[in-house]
Amino acid sequence: MIFSTLKINDSDPIYIQLERHIIGGIKKGDLKKDSKLPSTREVSKYLKISRNSVISAYENLESKGYILTKRGKGTFIAVEGEKQVYEYNVEWDNLVNKYGKVLRDKDIIKSEPKFRRGMISFKSIAPEGELFNLEDFKRALMDSWTYEEVHLLNYGYAKGYQPLIDYLFEYMREKGVSKENKDILITNGFTEGFDIILASLTSPGDVILCEEPTNNTALKVMEAYGLKVVGVSMDKDGMVIEDLKKTLQLYTPKLAYLIPSYNNPTGIVMNSERRKEIYKIFREHSVPIIENGFNEELLYSSSPLEPLAALSGRGNGVVYIGSLSKVLFPGLRIGWIMGDKKLIDILESVKRGRTIHSSFLDQSAFYYYLKSGAFTRYIKNIRKYYRSKYNLIMEMVNKHILYEYVTGEGGLYVFIKLKNNISSRELLNLCYEDGVLFMPGDLFYNNAKGESSLRLGFGRVSDDDIRIGIEIIGKNIERLMKQKGYEGELGD
Ligand SMILES: Cc1ncc(COP(=O)(O)O)c(C=O)c1O
Numbered sequence: 001m002i003f004s005t006l007k008i009n010d011s012d013p014i015y016i017q018l019e020r021h022i023i024g025g026i027k028k029g030d031l032k033k034d035s036k037l038p039s040t041r042e043v044s045k046y047l048k049i050s051r052n053s054v055i056s057a058y059e060n061l062e063s064k065g066y067i068l069t070k071r072g073k074g075t076f077i078a079v080e081g082e083k084q085v086y087e088y089n090v091e092w093d094n095l096v097n098k099y100g101k102v103l104r105d106k107d108i109i110k111s112e113p114k115f116r117r118g119m120i121s122f123k124s125i126a127p128e129g130e131l132f133n134l135e136d137f138k139r140a141l142m143d144s145w146t147y148e149e150v151h152l153l154n155y156g157y158a159k160g161y162q163p164l165i166d167y168l169f170e171y172m173r174e175k176g177v178s179k180e181n182k183d184i185l186i187t188n189g190f191t192e193g194f195d196i197i198l199a200s201l202t203s204p205g206d207v208i209l210c211e212e213p214t215n216n217t218a219l220k221v222m223e224a225y226g227l228k229v230v231g232v233s234m235d236k237d238g239m240v241i242e243d244l245k246k247t248l249q250l251y252t253p254k255l256a257y258l259i260p261s262y263n264n265p266t267g268i269v270m271n272s273e274r275r276k277e278i279y280k281i282f283r284e285h286s287v288p289i290i291e292n293g294f295n296e297e298l299l300y301s302s303s304p305l306e307p308l309a310a311l312s313g314r315g316n317g318v319v320y321i322g323s324l325s326k327v328l329f330p331g332l333r334i335g336w337i338m339g340d341k342k343l344i345d346i347l348e349s350v351k352r353g354r355t356i357h358s359s360f361l362d363q364s365a366f367y368y369y370l371k372s373g374a375f376t377r378y379i380k381n382i383r384k385y386y387r388s389k390y391n392l393i394m395e396m397v398n399k400h401i402l403y404e405y406v407t408g409e410g411g412l413y414v415f416i417k418l419k420n421n422i423s424s425r426e427l428l429n430l431c432y433e434d435g436v437l438f439m440p441g442d443l444f445y446n447n448a449k450g451e452s453s454l455r456l457g458f459g460r461v462s463d464d465d466i467r468i469g470i471e472i473i474g475k476n477i478e479r480l481m482k483q484k485g486y487e488g489e490l491g492d
Pocket residue numbers: 125188189190191192215259264292294323324325326330334335
């Protein structure tokens with residue numbers, strides 16, 4: 001009752017006291033517009049005052065527009081009160097921890113030069129969306145809805161949508177990975193899978209051994225967790241064995257993180273001999289391997305390379321993170337971790353604690369899409385498409401760019417080391433003015449290396465733009481070479 005706080009005094013007329021009380025209530029926001037006032041009879045009884053005083057107060061308030069009587073319904077507040085706010089400010093920046101600070105400072109989407117309409121961008125390594133077979137996906141979505149309906153909209157299981165898990169077991173078996181003693185956890189892409197593994201297995205200060213260079217996302221997440229990233233150099237076939245052995249004499253890594261197929265950014269594919277050698281060395285030193293299998297689907301080789309996880313048979317020393325993001329529907333955010341059963345059991349609980357589970361609607365639609373056979377047709381098609389783009393970019397790079405070396409065997413990007421230590425940051429500044437963007441190589445190193453290298457993503461660049469863009473990059477390299485007094489001929 002709004003009148004419970006009203007104390008009637010003897011000095012003012014009662015109807016005036018009632019009016020003030022109601023207007024005060026409206027202004028403070030206690031009486032909201034359209035809320036109902038007690039009847040005059042109820043008020044007079046409650047306050048033990050004459051009913052006429054209440055009627056006078058209500059009539060006056062109505063004539064001033066504060067309240068409105070609706071015949072047969074009662075009396076209602078007719079105006080909006082003033083909203084009471086009590087401004088309260090906090091210096092959030094001072095509260096951000098190391099994790100937040102590292103991920104903020106290393107957010108290259110915010111810090112790197114931005115794409116503007118009309119530019120030619122070699123920054124992205126996302127797949128070309130125009131190639132997605134949308135009709136097939138629509139059908140898969142309808143199929144999943146038809147079979148599952150409401151189950152997809154209620155809570156599901158942290159481990160993932162079981163038909164998709166079963167499909168992925170079979171998919172991994174075809175890659176040569178044994179299912180024995182293993183399980184699968186569905187994640188929001190590689191990124192969440194990697195994060196869950198680090199969050200569950202590492203402590204600040206642990207050493208993680210990686211290829212050098214390696215992908216920017218992994219580098220920044222490892223730094224955010226306070227891990228010490230130690231890089232091992234690569235040649236055209238993958239990690240350099242001698243360098244790996246030396247590094248293992250100096251450090252006792254908690255984990256090794258490897259991208260054997262199309263390392264990002266170099267595009268290097270570790271050959272099968274190197275895979276075996278590297279695997280055996282890590283096994284000898286009891287270093288568990290986190291294998292990033294993204295992009296494997298784009299391998300063109302007639303004899304497909306087996307993932308490291310396939311080498312371990314029933315063993316549990318390799319944890320495989322799968323993602324089709326660079327091939328298909330990265331927006332669905334679906335990836336998976338395949339590894340030791342007991343480990344997955346723990347990671348499942350961590351996933352539940354963090355995000356409960358990945359969207360079941362998405363997982364189910366993805367499953368029906370994969371199952372329909374559309375994926376196999378799609379892969380054949382895109383391999384041809386990206387292969388021809390790769391051939392074109394290599395032709396243009398050889399024609400226009402003075403480089404020390406180029407790596408990348410296909411996939412979606414090539415990596416270039418420029419001659420004479422030309423700075424790729426200076427080059428980017430010049431190219432940006434000419435409307436061309438790329439990824440400077442330093443983003444893929446956690447030390448000062450990489451300053452004269454760059455990654456060119458070509459999957460979403462039209463053939464014409466590849467021709468124009470590479471020529472512009474080449475011209476600006478020549479400009480920088482001249483400025484610095486270097487001479488050089490293409491093909492030196
Ligand atoms: C090395 C590497 N692994 C995996 C991915 C895919 O990540 P996600 O599955 O989270 O989209 C990327 C994307 O750029 C990548 O560079």
